[in-house]
Amino acid sequence: MEDIEDVVATGAPPGLRLPLTAVGMKPKKKPRARLTRDPLSNPQIPGTQTIYMKTFGCSHNQSDSEYMAGQLSAFGYAVTDEPEEADLWLINTCTVKSPSQSAMTTLISKCQSAKKPLVVAGCVPQGSRDLKELEGVSVIGVQQIDRVVEVVEETLKGHEVRLLSRKTLPALDLPKVRKNRFIEILPINVGCLGACTYCKTKHARGHLGSYTVNSLVERVKMVVSEGVKEIWLSSEDTGAYGRDIGMNLPVLLNSIVAELPPDRSTMLRIGMTNPPFILEHLKEIANVLRHPCVYSFLHVPVQSGSDSVLAAMNREYTVSEFRTVVDTLIELVPGMQIATDIICGFPGETDEDFAQTVSLIKEYQFPQVHISQFYPRPGTPAARMKKVPSVVVKKRSRELTNVFESFSPYKGMEGRVERIWITEIATDGIHLVGHTKGYIQVLIIAPEGMLGTSTDVKITSVGRWSVFGEVIETPSAQVKENTYQGNITLEAFPCPGSCDKEPEPCQCAVQDMGQQISDCGPDESPVAIVINSSTTRIQVGRNFISSVQSVLLKKRRQQGSMRMNDVNANKFPENRETRRMSAKLSTMDWILLGGMIVSFLTTVGLLILLSSRMLSS
The missing domain is CATH 3.80.30.20 (tm_1862 like domain)
Structure with missing residues (x-):
């Protein structure tokens, strides 16, 4: 067993690496799983490996994992959800209940059977240092998460490391990769x-x-x-x-x-x-x-x-x-x-x-x-x-x-209008999840672009665990306090790309008497936007919202069905790949359509030329 307790006692000793880049709060994510190994990857070169992370327990544990993922990413490691593709497993454990610890033990056994290097973090090694399952395994305590890179690097070299003692708290400004960016x-x-x-x-x-x-x-x-x-x-x-x-x-x-x-x-x-x-x-x-x-x-x-x-x-x-x-x-x-x-x-x-x-x-x-x-x-x-x-x-x-x-805690909410804050996609893959001021879970059908926004919804029905709502105002319909006067005729065009939640905004061109107003509709399809000349807000008609909800419901149901079929077949499709294929199909459709139009115009031109020659002769 190798002890590295003194590795940072007097500053960075020879051989201790610094981050590859300046440490940010949310380093750019690496691919979720590698299908082929990076040609630069080398077991002897720290920072070129992929780390599988699994977290058990409370939100505090989840925060610790996000901090550890941030530091590993800052040093060049790729963090993945796919254990088979990883070079090392890092398990953040919970000791509150026996089932959580049993799940940890099972995962440790799987890791050892797969002959993968292993680091166990969290409350189990900290509270049960002499646990049999941890023999020969590198461990890191709950107050040592800021040294996870050292532990991972030493473990990849074949050393067993134990860091469990500390008198100060980890800093709050460490790099972090959030599971949910909102x-x-x-x-x-x-x-x-x-x-x-x-x-x-x-x-x-x-x-x-x-x-x-x-x-x-x-x-x-x-x-x-x-x-x-x-x-x-x-x-x-x-x-x-x-x-x-x-x-x-x-x-x-x-x-x-x-x-x-x-x-x-x-x-x-x-x-x-x-x-x-x-x-x-x-x-x-x-x-x-x-x-x-x-x-x-x-x-x-x-x-x-x-x-x-x-x-x-x-x-x-x-x-x-x-x-x-x-x-x-x-x-x-x-x-x-x-x-x-x-x-x-x-x-x-x-x-x-x-x-x-x-x-x-x-x-x-x-x-x-x-x-x-x-x-x-x-x-x-x-x-x-x-x-x-x-x-x-x-x-x-x-x-x-x-x-x-047997209780119905949300009975009577039907018909009420509530402000909700939307932060995630439901596990069914169909609904977005928002919460009211009282933190009541509200499920809605809406574009993914509404993640990270707040909006008003009308509660349409209630369930035992959550309520269902209908959007009556969309954030994308709230423009920056622009005032429009007079009679305005608008045309809406499809976005030149996809309107999604990526940082780069999508610009949907709307022509206003020669002046272009840039705003992004809540879906990739053309949108009908109506401006009331007596107000200062762009409003989206309720029939448009209903049509968007109908399309999204159908689309997400299909995706949910595909997802369930893939789970049953033990497959893990990449959403990015699906989107990429969809984009390719859309491009091919446009190419074929363009070719047909060119062929049609060429044929018409030839017929006109032939007719003119016949008439002149």
């Missing part, structure tokens, strides 16, 4: 002040360590300038922020909100917070949650509706105090939505304890409840407690799930 996951602190008897994460993330307000505000300024549309504050306990540095959460939140664009183009989502610490700042937190740029949503885990179970968990609050948090926020914040967590079958939980939990969930009918069975985590006090029989645990979990699924 969402920044911002860790505000690591660790917590609690000592829950079932929690293994405390073993990994440790005692509370908070970033300074200034460093977080600077990060917010940076990501807003880069076009991020949602900022998720992430930590093991958001409410505990700052207690180690003489600061508190309301001060941080107000400082961040002051930097958000006043046009509400970037929204803030406050992360999970346990009841004990938020109780001290309920009114201040409610005031922030009312802000137009902050989602009126909070994740507050209760874990049980029984005080005796909460005491056994060492949660440091009572059910009454949890109710105070929920009731106060609902009273003070219009449209407030609260999510919570429940653990079924904690050691010592009686039928009466469980009944109290069911009663609590029925009373509040939370729109989101994360229900999990108790899993004893090695090394925790709860692992030594007398367990509830597994058959009883499963029964209670099913019963509570049935209770939760």
